[in-house]
Amino acid sequence: MASLDGALLDLKRLDRLATGSTFLHRLDPRVKLVTTLVFLVCVVSFGRYELSALVPFFVYPILLAALGDLPLGYLAHKILLMCPLALFIGIANPFLDHQVVLELGGIGITGGVLSWLSIVLRAVLTVSAALVLVGLTGFPDLCRALERLGAPKAFAVQLLFLYRYLFVLVEEGGKASRSRELRCVGNRGRGISSYASLVGHLLMRTWQKAERIHMAMLARGFTGSFPRPEESSLKAADLLFLAGCTFAFITFRTTNVTRAIGSLVTGILP
Amino acid sequence: MSHHIVEVKKLRHVYPDGTEALREVSFRITHGESVALIGANGAGKSTLIQHLNGYLAPTAGEIRIGDFPLSKGTLPEIRRTVGMVFQDPDDQLFMPTVYEDVAFGPLNLGLAGAELEACVKGALDRVGGAHLARKAPYHLSGGEKKRVAIAAVLSMSPDILVMDEPTSGLDPYARRQLISLLREFRHTKIFTSHDLDMVLELCERVIVLKDGEVRADGPALEIFRDEQLLAECRLEPPFSMQGCPVCGSVGRDKG
Numbered sequence: 001m002a003s004l005d006g007a008l009l010d011l012k013r014l015d016r017l018a019t020g021s022t023f024l025h026r027l028d029p030r031v032k033l034v035t036t037l038v039f040l041v042c043v044v045s046f047g048r049y050e051l052s053a054l055v056p057f058f059v060y061p062i063l064l065a066a067l068g069d070l071p072l073g074y075l076a077h078k079i080l081l082m083c084p085l086a087l088f089i090g091i092a093n094p095f096l097d098h099q100v101v102l103e104l105g106g107i108g109i110t111g112g113v114l115s116w117l118s119i120v121l122r123a124v125l126t127v128s129a130a131l132v133l134v135g136l137t138g139f140p141d142l143c144r145a146l147e148r149l150g151a152p153k154a155f156a157v158q159l160l161f162l163y164r165y166l167f168v169l170v171e172e173g174g175k176a177s178r179s180r181e182l183r184c185v186g187n188r189g190r191g192i193s194s195y196a197s198l199v200g201h202l203l204m205r206t207w208q209k210a211e212r213i214h215m216a217m218l219a220r221g222f223t224g225s226f227p228r229p230e231e232s233s234l235k236a237a238d239l240l241f242l243a244g245c246t247f248a249f250i251t252f253r254t255t256n257v258t259r260a261i262g263s264l265v266t267g268i269l270p
Numbered sequence: 271m272s273h274h275i276v277e278v279k280k281l282r283h284v285y286p287d288g289t290e291a292l293r294e295v296s297f298r299i300t301h302g303e304s305v306a307l308i309g310a311n312g313a314g315k316s317t318l319i320q321h322l323n324g325y326l327a328p329t330a331g332e333i334r335i336g337d338f339p340l341s342k343g344t345l346p347e348i349r350r351t352v353g354m355v356f357q358d359p360d361d362q363l364f365m366p367t368v369y370e371d372v373a374f375g376p377l378n379l380g381l382a383g384a385e386l387e388a389c390v391k392g393a394l395d396r397v398g399g400a401h402l403a404r405k406a407p408y409h410l411s412g413g414e415k416k417r418v419a420i421a422a423v424l425s426m427s428p429d430i431l432v433m434d435e436p437t438s439g440l441d442p443y444a445r446r447q448l449i450s451l452l453r454e455f456r457h458t459k460i461f462t463s464h465d466l467d468m469v470l471e472l473c474e475r476v477i478v479l480k481d482g483e484v485r486a487d488g489p490a491l492e493i494f495r496d497e498q499l500l501a502e503c504r505l506e507p508p509f510s511m512q513g514c515p516v517c518g519s520v521g522r523d524k525g
Contacts, residue, residue, distance in 0.1 A: 163366070167408040216354075218323075220375035
């Protein structure tokens with residue numbers, strides 16, 4: 001259970017990052033959400049052999065993390081955790097696609113290797129963009145932004161409650177599991193039957209807690225819909241951020257900036 | 271000010287599984303009184319207070335809060351009048367930030383703008399929690415959670431405060447802080463608690479429940495001096511009224 005507790009602490013840390021006060025934190029959550037979506041669409045829509053054109057996109061998460069005071073080491077660690085998954089997804093590519101598409105210093109690089117690397121690069125880009133988004137905005141604000149952008153209300157509320165009680169659930173689950181662990185002798189009592197009973201109990205407890213939460217909501221005048229405090233409206237800075245980022249992403253998407261810089265440099269050199 | 275009155279008449283409650291949690295409970299609490307509901311585990315305390323804001327419906331009997339009998343039609347008004355603080359603050363603090371949680375009730379009551387802001391700030395100030403406003407509830411300590419939970423109820427300006435085990439799980443300092451905070455409130459207060467020293471400090475009247483019935487109802491000191499009654503109800507006098515275990519001197523109010 002130690003890993004689960006650790007994961008929870010990590011989540012709390014990400015949550016705390018969102019309480020920062022840089023201008024990026026203050027941007028409207030909706031703007032950050034839409035910008036990230038544009039970023040994702042641009043990144044994933046490249047051809048499968050594309051590599052060099054993806055590189056400029058790294059500017060976005062790195063710049064945002066730097067300006068938003070997000071610890072790069074922490075983010076890098078999170079991204080590394082996800083890397084094996086991305087590596088695994090494309091692992092068959094080099095074996096299936098033998099066609100040499102690129103010669104690099106006399107070594108032929110096959111399409112399979114290229115597409116594999118492309119998958120990893122994209123995974124790193126998308127995950128870092130998502131982490132930066134949560135780190136700069138916070139999960140609750142993102143849920144609200146989703147709702148304001150037209151996502152179903154029930155969905156946003158569910159997501160919000162999921163996040164709030166995830167912490168409680170993990171803590172309760174952790175306690176139950178620890179108590180089982182402490183009373184297991186060797187491998188005795190560790191089997192599926194005690195596990196099933198543990199999970200069943202957790203479900204019942206969740207149920208009871210849900211009832212008490214409902215009671216607390218009713219006690220404070222809940223009538224079925226969530227009241228919303230005053231809503232911020234978009235400011236000039238928000239629109240500027242959105243326009244600037246979108247422009248940059250579309251430029252990166254349509255022109256290969258890496259190659260352009262490369263040919264510029266080699267053009268200048270004699 | 272009759273709206274601060276709580277009247278329970280011949281209340282009976284049977285849970286769906288057949289457990290009879292309350293048999294025939296009657297009492298009347300008047301304006302400004304501070305009353306403790308005490309009793310052993312399973313005596314019916316929690317069941318009783320869940321009736322006071324209409325979360326549980328009586329199997330038989332009647333509850334009146336102020337001028338209204340508790341019924342479906344009066345429920346919204348009664349839920350505003352009776353502020354309920356839960357034993358486990360995690361049940362009560364469900365919004366993403368402390369500020370939003372305290373604002374939840376007032377928003378439901380239709381407050382907005384500067385009025386809402388002032389109301390939330392006022393409630394947080396009263397419990398000394400203004401600096402917690404932007405935090406998430408799961409980042410708070412137990413004592414902080416408790417105070418925020420109280421603020422969340424105060425923000426609806428209730429006339430009657432009902433608290434389930436307010437001091438449970440608090441460290442001595444946080445407990446002391448909470449007791450002084452509660453002493454300042456002029457509301458009608460109803461507590462359930464096993465912390466009888468707190469009861470002695472805050473409540474002039476005590477209702478003892480036993481097996482779903484009112485076993486005794488009277489001044490706190492009188493009840494705590496009746497050792498036979500306490501023993502019968504699986505209770506003990508508050509520590510401050512017991513003799514000193516070291517020097518053997520007699521506790522306060524004992525003689």
